Structures are given as C-alpha cells and as structure tokens.
Amino acid sequence: MNAIIEQIAACKRTSEAPYSAYLYDMEALRRHAASSIAALPPYCRLYYAVKANPEEPILRALSESVHGFEVASFGEMEKVRRAAPAAPVIFGGPGKTDAEIEGALQLGVQLFHVESRNELQRIGHIASRLGIVAPVLLRVNLRASLPDATLTMAGPRSQFGIDEHEIPDVISLAGTLPSIKLEGFHLHSLSNNLSSERHIQLVKLYCSRVMEWIRMFNLDISYLNAGGGIGVNYAELDDQFDWRAFTEGLAGEVSEVCPPGVTVIFECGRYLSAFCGYYAAEVLDVKHNHGHGFVVIRGGTHHFRLPSSWQHNHPFRILPIERWDYPFARAELTDAEITIAGELCTPKDVLARDIYVEKVRIGDIVLFELAGAYGWTISHHDFLSHPHPQHLFIHEQGSHLQVSAR
Incomplete structure (x- = not known):
C-alpha cells in the first residue's frame, strides 16, 4: 500500500492532468500466490482463472508459482502463451x-x-x-x-x-x-x-x-x-x-x-489477483444535491464497472493532495455522507453510495482497494469517449520502486 500511495503522490507532484490509474502491487501479488499454493496439500493444484485479470504482467508474475491457467476464450489462451509459453x-x-x-x-x-x-x-x-x-x-x-x-x-x-x-x-x-x-x-x-x-x-x-x-x-x-x-x-x-x-x-x-x-x-481468479490491485481517481467536483453530498471523480464505471455490476459499495480511502492551482477557494465536504459518482452522463455511474467521510476536497484522490480482479476488462471503456486510465505495475527493488506501464 505504501508503494502505491508513494507512486500516486509522485505523479501528482509533476502532472497537471486529473489523475486516473490502475496500480498493481506486483510483490504483493507474488507473495499472496506463493503462500496460497504452499498451503495446499500435495494432491491439489491451483490454476489462475485469467478472466479475473488478463494483463500480461499479472500473468507473467503468477506463472512463477501457479500450476497453470484457466482460459475462457482463444484470445485468453494466446495471452497466456505470450506470457507463459509452456504453462x-x-x-x-x-x-x-x-x-x-x-x-x-x-x-x-x-x-x-x-x-x-x-x-x-x-x-x-x-x-x-x-x-x-x-x-x-x-x-x-x-x-x-x-x-x-x-x-x-x-x-x-x-x-x-x-x-x-x-x-x-x-x-x-x-x-x-x-x-x-x-x-x-x-x-x-x-x-x-x-x-x-x-x-x-x-x-x-x-x-x-x-x-x-x-x-x-x-x-x-x-x-x-x-x-x-x-x-x-x-x-x-x-x-x-x-x-x-x-x-x-x-x-x-x-x-x-x-x-x-x-x-x-x-x-x-478473484482470490489471487483482487488484493494486489487499486483504482485511483481524482476528485473533480464536490457538491450537495437535495441535502446529500456528491463526489464526482475523473473516472467511473467505464473504468471500474465491478461495483455497479455487483451492486455493492466498493471499499476506498481518501488520499489528501495538498496541491491546489486555482485562484479561488477549494471546495470540500466535511463530516458528510457522500455518494461517489463518475464522470458519465448516467445516474448509474456510482461506485459507492451513502458512505460517511470526515473530509474530501476537489483534487484529492479516491483510492479504491481490492481492484485487481474484474475491473478494467469488464468495463465499457469507450462509452462517452473519455480517456482511459493509466495501468501501472509497481515492483519493489529493495528500497526503490520500479514502475512499468502499458
């Protein structure tokens, strides 16, 4: 988690564009998969269900420990063969x-x-x-x-x-x-x-x-x-x-x-990859409508459809960002019950509803946890033609972070 927060903070220090990204903690993924397999009795085997997240770095990392892969299309099989030819x-x-x-x-x-x-x-x-x-x-x-x-x-x-x-x-x-x-x-x-x-x-x-x-x-x-x-x-x-x-x-x-x-x-699938993934989106606006707080983010269900698909409030935390580039006052909601909505022109673009927060401001980052499975690939990416999020794969190299993107 610290590596993820550090990477987001570094990006916000240098970029003026509203932040939107998937971030994956690759060492956490490797550790979780390896420990899960080590606990199995000898007569059992653990395969990764590619449908949960078919990103090539995810497949390559998991190929180091899983016994194989389960695919649900020839396209998924081709992805596995590129990442793990002999699996x-x-x-x-x-x-x-x-x-x-x-x-x-x-x-x-x-x-x-x-x-x-x-x-x-x-x-x-x-x-x-x-x-x-x-x-x-x-x-x-x-x-x-x-x-x-x-x-x-x-x-x-x-x-x-x-x-x-x-x-x-x-x-x-x-x-x-x-x-x-x-x-x-x-x-x-x-x-x-x-x-x-x-x-x-x-x-x-x-x-x-x-x-x-x-x-x-x-x-x-x-x-x-x-x-x-x-x-x-x-x-x-x-x-x-x-x-x-x-x-x-x-x-x-x-x-x-x-x-x-x-x-x-x-x-x-979900059990192996969900814990390593995060979806981060910058707050574009905060406001009250009919007495209720709304937080509008740079992103939404076209990036991360899982909460809408499963009809749940997805877990998140607010990352405060101190940078503020405008000459007017920064809007915020404090001690409020909020709904987190995306940028799409539909009332169904909601990722969490009626959740209490102490404070959230325009420019802060909403960081959704447990986003490593059934996130990007099940989403309607091009609805309204908004930009896609970044995809960042975070590798810890001792005290240093190595970040790869696609």
Missing part, C-alpha cells in the same frame, strides 16, 4: 467455436471443460481431423443443494455444464469417441463464496459425486476440477475467506473422501 492451460466457457477448439488443440491445451453432448462430439470430430486425442473434463451442472454465494452456476437453471441427470449418457458417449480421453469432471457451481467451511463441504460433495461415477462406469480418471468460487469480502476488508482453514480441511476431511489417485484442481 498448462485448461480451456472453459459455455460457447466454444470450432476455430477456438482447433486453435487450443494446436497450442497444446491440457484439458477442455466440455459443456454439452454436442460440444463433446465437436471436440472429438475436430481432434480426429487433426490426428489428436483431446483430453476433456465433463462440466456437470449439479442438482444438489449448494451453499449460498453471490453467483451460482449450478443448482438453479443456468447455461453452464451438463445436467447431472444426463451425465451417465455423456460418459457412455465419451467412451465411444476414439479422439476423446475422459480425464475427469469439472464441478464449478458458485462464485464469491466467503465461507471456508461451506467450501470444504462443497468439495466433499464434488468428491462423493465423482466417486459414484467412477464406480458406476469403472472409470480411470486423473482430475476433479473444483473450479473457483472462493470469494473476496468487499464489505469488511478484515474478514476475508480463511484460506488456512480451507487448506487444512482439504488435507483432513476432504482427503478422506477424495477418489484415490485423483488430482483436485482449483481455478481461482
């Missing part, structure tokens, strides 16, 4: 084109998540034409009761995976396709789960289902992909998912029910 890659997504399937096979995909009977047949057809055996995991849309989470991809109706009731038929079909090798199952059912205990129970449920299919069809499989779904608490920064308790549960009660010889894969 294992799993290809997912509910709508894969023939060109994506062929491209992934040619680039040496480790596994496909198969989302339907039709997709299994298309992968087999393309692999046969290329003279390749395609390794696949069947993605299962479970009908079981699942833990509560922000997003669910199974249990309720959704476009993801193969209905659990159809799995026996699709397993049988896979056995008839010579260019398909069934390597296991993918059971990513929810997203942003904050409870380590509920996630332990979820993985145990996955293990029991997979064991049933192994016994029913006398399968010899290698992988159970438990997906991602491990969450980040944007409301209470000090109450995050308990990774240590989770990995202890994996080493204990989950290992007792895991199919023997099967590797369990986790595909974490």
Whole structure:
C-alpha cells in the first residue's frame, strides 16, 4: 500500500492532468500466490482463472508459482502463451467455436471443460481431423443443494455444464469417441463464496459425486476440477475467506473422501489477483444535491464497472493532495455522507453510495482497494469517449520502486 500511495503522490507532484490509474502491487501479488499454493496439500493444484485479470504482467508474475491457467476464450489462451509459453492451460466457457477448439488443440491445451453432448462430439470430430486425442473434463451442472454465494452456476437453471441427470449418457458417449480421453469432471457451481467451511463441504460433495461415477462406469480418471468460487469480502476488508482453514480441511476431511489417485484442481481468479490491485481517481467536483453530498471523480464505471455490476459499495480511502492551482477557494465536504459518482452522463455511474467521510476536497484522490480482479476488462471503456486510465505495475527493488506501464 505504501508503494502505491508513494507512486500516486509522485505523479501528482509533476502532472497537471486529473489523475486516473490502475496500480498493481506486483510483490504483493507474488507473495499472496506463493503462500496460497504452499498451503495446499500435495494432491491439489491451483490454476489462475485469467478472466479475473488478463494483463500480461499479472500473468507473467503468477506463472512463477501457479500450476497453470484457466482460459475462457482463444484470445485468453494466446495471452497466456505470450506470457507463459509452456504453462498448462485448461480451456472453459459455455460457447466454444470450432476455430477456438482447433486453435487450443494446436497450442497444446491440457484439458477442455466440455459443456454439452454436442460440444463433446465437436471436440472429438475436430481432434480426429487433426490426428489428436483431446483430453476433456465433463462440466456437470449439479442438482444438489449448494451453499449460498453471490453467483451460482449450478443448482438453479443456468447455461453452464451438463445436467447431472444426463451425465451417465455423456460418459457412455465419451467412451465411444476414439479422439476423446475422459480425464475427469469439472464441478464449478458458485462464485464469491466467503465461507471456508461451506467450501470444504462443497468439495466433499464434488468428491462423493465423482466417486459414484467412477464406480458406476469403472472409470480411470486423473482430475476433479473444483473450479473457483472462493470469494473476496468487499464489505469488511478484515474478514476475508480463511484460506488456512480451507487448506487444512482439504488435507483432513476432504482427503478422506477424495477418489484415490485423483488430482483436485482449483481455478481461482478473484482470490489471487483482487488484493494486489487499486483504482485511483481524482476528485473533480464536490457538491450537495437535495441535502446529500456528491463526489464526482475523473473516472467511473467505464473504468471500474465491478461495483455497479455487483451492486455493492466498493471499499476506498481518501488520499489528501495538498496541491491546489486555482485562484479561488477549494471546495470540500466535511463530516458528510457522500455518494461517489463518475464522470458519465448516467445516474448509474456510482461506485459507492451513502458512505460517511470526515473530509474530501476537489483534487484529492479516491483510492479504491481490492481492484485487481474484474475491473478494467469488464468495463465499457469507450462509452462517452473519455480517456482511459493509466495501468501501472509497481515492483519493489529493495528500497526503490520500479514502475512499468502499458
């Protein structure tokens, strides 16, 4: 955090343009990924879900520790191959084109998540034409009761995976396709789960289902992909998912029910990259409307759509900037309840609403934390054609900071 604040302050000392930037603490990212992986039991592997943040420096840094990458498009796979040419890659997504399937096979995909009977047949057809055996995991849309989470991809109706009731038929079909090798199952059912205990129970449920299919069809499989779904608490920064308790549960009660010889894969995106990222935007205006304080920033949801998409108040802090270049008084709000809005001409451009602050002035910086995942790439960048923010990657070199930009 200190390195991020130092970099912002340095920029404000020299630049007259209103500040707007994503900043990434690369050493924090490396430490968090390495410690997360070190805590896993030997039968588990941790992959990075590229959809969370596909910036090349992020991918390069994570390639030093993660066991591989999960991609949801051929474009993401190309990004991984540029950043980490030899890394294992799993290809997912509910709508894969023939060109994506062929491209992934040619680039040496480790596994496909198969989302339907039709997709299994298309992968087999393309692999046969290329003279390749395609390794696949069947993605299962479970009908079981699942833990509560922000997003669910199974249990309720959704476009993801193969209905659990159809799995026996699709397993049988896979056995008839010579260019398909069934390597296991993918059971990513929810997203942003904050409870380590509920996630332990979820993985145990996955293990029991997979064991049933192994016994029913006398399968010899290698992988159970438990997906991602491990969450980040944007409301209470000090109450995050308990990774240590989770990995202890994996080493204990989950290992007792895991199919023997099967590797369990986790595909974490948000949990790995969210903590290293910050979105900073300068205050352009402060005012009262109908008795309520409003702070308008140089930026908004076209840069950082996550708060609007998830309908939450994103955590932030105010960085005071003393520089003031105008000959008139500097407007401020003190001891006020504020809404932080962006520069777009829409009332939906809000990043935090009805939040108390002691003081905020025009020219100060609003620094949004936990912005390393689902930030820039999910945003509508060119709406109203405002300038894009900077993207700065902060590396600590002893007592010095090295900053790279894109």
